[in-house]
Each structure stands twice: as C-alpha cells, then as structure tokens.
Amino acid sequence: MQERLKELQAEAIQKVTQAVGLKELNDIRVAYLGKKGPITEVLRGMGKLSAEERPVMGALANEVREAISTKIEEKQSELEEAAVQAKLAAETIDVTLPGRPVKVGSHHPLTKIIEEIEDLFIGMGYEIAEGPEVEQDYYNFEALNLPKGHPARDMQDSFYITEEILLRTHTSPVQARTMEKHQGKGPIKIICPGKVYRRDNDDATHSHQFMQIEGLVVGENIRMSDLKGTLEVFAKKMFGADREIRLRPSFFPFTEPSVEMDISCKMCGGHGCSVCKHTGWIEILGAGMVHPNVLEMAGYDAKKYSGFAFGMGPERIAMLKYGIDDIRHFYTDDVRFLKQFAVEE
Numbered sequence: 001m002q003e004r005l006k007e008l009q010a011e012a013i014q015k016v017t018q019a020v021g022l023k024e025l026n027d028i029r030v031a032y033l034g035k036k037g038p039i040t041e042v043l044r045g046m047g048k049l050s051a052e053e054r055p056v057m058g059a060l061a062n063e064v065r066e067a068i069s070t071k072i073e074e075k076q077s078e079l080e081e082a083a084v085q086a087k088l089a090a091e092t093i094d095v096t097l098p099g100r101p102v103k104v105g106s107h108h109p110l111t112k113i114i115e116e117i118e119d120l121f122i123g124m125g126y127e128i129a130e131g132p133e134v135e136q137d138y139y140n141f142e143a144l145n146l147p148k149g150h151p152a153r154d155m156q157d158s159f160y161i162t163e164e165i166l167l168r169t170h171t172s173p174v175q176a177r178t179m180e181k182h183q184g185k186g187p188i189k190i191i192c193p194g195k196v197y198r199r200d201n202d203d204a205t206h207s208h209q210f211m212q213i214e215g216l217v218v219g220e221n222i223r224m225s226d227l228k229g230t231l232e233v234f235a236k237k238m239f240g241a242d243r244e245i246r247l248r249p250s251f252f253p254f255t256e257p258s259v260e261m262d263i264s265c266k267m268c269g270g271h272g273c274s275v276c277k278h279t280g281w282i283e284i285l286g287a288g289m290v291h292p293n294v295l296e297m298a299g300y301d302a303k304k305y306s307g308f309a310f311g312m313g314p315e316r317i318a319m320l321k322y323g324i325d326d327i328r329h330f331y332t333d334d335v336r337f338l339k340q341f342a343v344e345e
C-alpha cells in the first residue's frame with residue numbers, strides 16, 4: 001500500500017510538472033485528489049489494516065495528498081503568471097502612434113455677429129436687455145401704437161397662440177417692457193438681441209424664425225441727430241470706415257419720424273451692381289424717433305422725454321459682411337459652412 005501511494009505521488013507530480021494549461025491542471029487535481037481518485041481508494045482499503053499500521057498509513061496518505069496539492073498550487077501560480085505575461089506582451093501599446101485628432105467646435109457666425117454688435121454698443125454705454133419670445137399682444141403691438149385692427153399689423157404676419165398671446169414678431173416689445181420698468185424715468189440705453197417669428201415662407205432671404213437686435217435710447221433732449229450719429233458710428237465700425245450711410249423716410253407706427261438706413265455698396269463702390277440692385281445702396285435697418293404715444297403709454301411725459309429706436313437683422317448683416325447668399329445656411333448646421341467662420345478665432 002505504501003508502495004502504491006509513493007507511485008501515485010510520483011506519477012501525479014510528473015503530470016503536474018508537464019501540465020501546459022489551467023484546465024489540464026484542474027483535471028489532474030480532480031483525477032488524483034477527488035473523491036473517486038486513487039488516493040481515496042487506497043484510504044478506503046485501510047479498514048483491512050492492523051491497528052498499528054493504520055495511523056502510519058493515514059499519515060503517509062495525508063503527506064502524499066499534501067505534496068501533490070502543493071505542487072498543483074505552485075504550478076497554478078506559475079501558469080497564471082505566464083498567462084498575464086502573455087497578455088501583456090500581446091497588448092503592448094505603441095506610444096509613438098500619433099493620437100486621433102479631436103474635432104473642436106466654433107462659435108456660430110450669428111453668435112459672433114451678435115456679440116460683435118453687442119460689444120460695439122456696450123462700448124457706447126448701452127446695456128443688454130432681454131424679453132420673452134412668447135409675448136402678449138399688448139407689448140408686441142398695442143403698446144407700440146398698433147391697436148387691434150390697425151392695418152400696419154399686416155406688415156408682420158404673426159403666429160398667434162391665443163387671441164392675446166403670440167410669438168413676438170420683432171424685438172420692439174422689449175422697448176415697451178423696458179420703458180414700463182423704468183416708470184417714467186430716464187435715461188435708458190439698451191440693445192436687445194433675440195429671436196423673432198413671422199409667418200413667412202422660407203427662401204433665400206426669408207425665414208419664419210430669425211434674429212433681431214433692437215436699440216432704444218430715452219432721455220431728455222434726445223434728437224434725430226443723435227440717432228444719425230449713433231448709426232453712422234455703428235455702420236463704419238461694422239462695415240469699414242469708408243462706408244457712407246443715408247437715411248430714407250419710412251414708416252413704423254412706433255416711431256415718428258421713421259427712417260430706413262442704407263450703407264453704400266462695397267461691391268461696386270456706389271456705382272451700382274447686382275448686390276445693391278443697381279442703386280449703390282444696401283438697406284440695413286429701420287429706425288426712428290420714439291412716437292410720443294409709445295412714450296406716454298409706457299408712463300413717460302413726452303414733453304420732457306424723447307428717444308430713438310432702431311431694429312436690425314443680424315442675419316442680413318452677417319450675409320452682407322461675409323457674402324453669404326442664403327439665410328437658410330444659418331439654421332441648417334452644415335459643418336462645411338460653419339467651419340469657414342472658425343478660422344478667425
């Protein structure tokens with residue numbers, strides 16, 4: 001029996017030493033040390049032994065078991081270590097490979113134009129004001145001298161939500177709101193950028209949603225010459241010192257007198273071309289002196305206070321400044337278009 005146990009030990013240890021994988025090692029463990037293995041079988045035969053022999057055999061059997069399982073453990077850690085090394089060798093990272101370039105976004109051209117215009121007016125002492133896009137009929141029209149049924153409401157086709165609520169058709173309601181907040185006192189110097197909505201069919205020059213920047217100055221002794229001077233500074237800073245401006249009479253219910261401002265065409269130097277429709281001038285914005293009714297409705301004494309206002313479309317300004325031929329480019333987010341404005345940053 002002793003012989004048999006020694007044989008088994010030698011046999012098992014040889015197999016373990018030659019084992020090449022963890023699976024194989026485990027099979028050896030089960031085969032030799034498992035309940036159905038030869039060592040257990042040897043132990044089962046111990047009943048036939050004498051009382052003196054039994055403990056000696058038992059001790060030897062345990063020794064053999066011990067020796068085999070120690071060898072198996074050793075081999076197991078050896079194989080595991082080898083597996084880790086093999087994995088490391090297989091997955092080596094080549095740190096000399098160049099990285100994948102990360103694409104960086106840029107400011108939208110409209111955002112850039114609006115910020116440029118804001119900076120320009122902030123430099124002249126203006127503050128930024130904002131108002132809601134979902135607006136009351138009162139602020140969008142009535143407080144701007146456009147009572148219900150006024151024909152000039154047709155100039156701005158509107159998206160109504162209820163009889164009294166609509167998507168604002170211009171940023172002028174921010175004028176009315178700001179004056180109301182100031183409770184009849186001056187001075188006010190604000191510009192308000194924001195989105196506006198009109199029921200237009202989208203094409204190269206129209207969009208049902210676009211942006212406006214409104215300007216409002218209210219104070220004592222504000223005159224038409226202040227408006228003209230302000231617009232002239234704006235136009236020259238925005239489009240170049242060589243540009244001329246001209247004011248043409250126009251009509252808005254909330255300004256009196258009302259004007260439209262043109263700048264001289266850069267393409268043809270004023271001689272006439274397709275960009276300026278052969279007039280030498282390009283229309284930029286609407287403006288005028290705040291109508292006394294508008295001042296009074298907002299709580300101002302129109303004998304003491306006066307003001308001017310203007311409203312422009314940043315899309316149109318960006319189109320002229322950068323030679324963009326279709327307003328829809330601003331809203332379709334084509335990176336080939338957007339990328340062209342990233343270079344300046």
Ligand code: PHE
Pocket residue numbers: 169170171172214215252255286287288309310311312
């Ligand atoms: N609100 C006018 C428009 O949308 C523009 C404007 C603003 C005209 C302020 C005069 C004064 O057409």
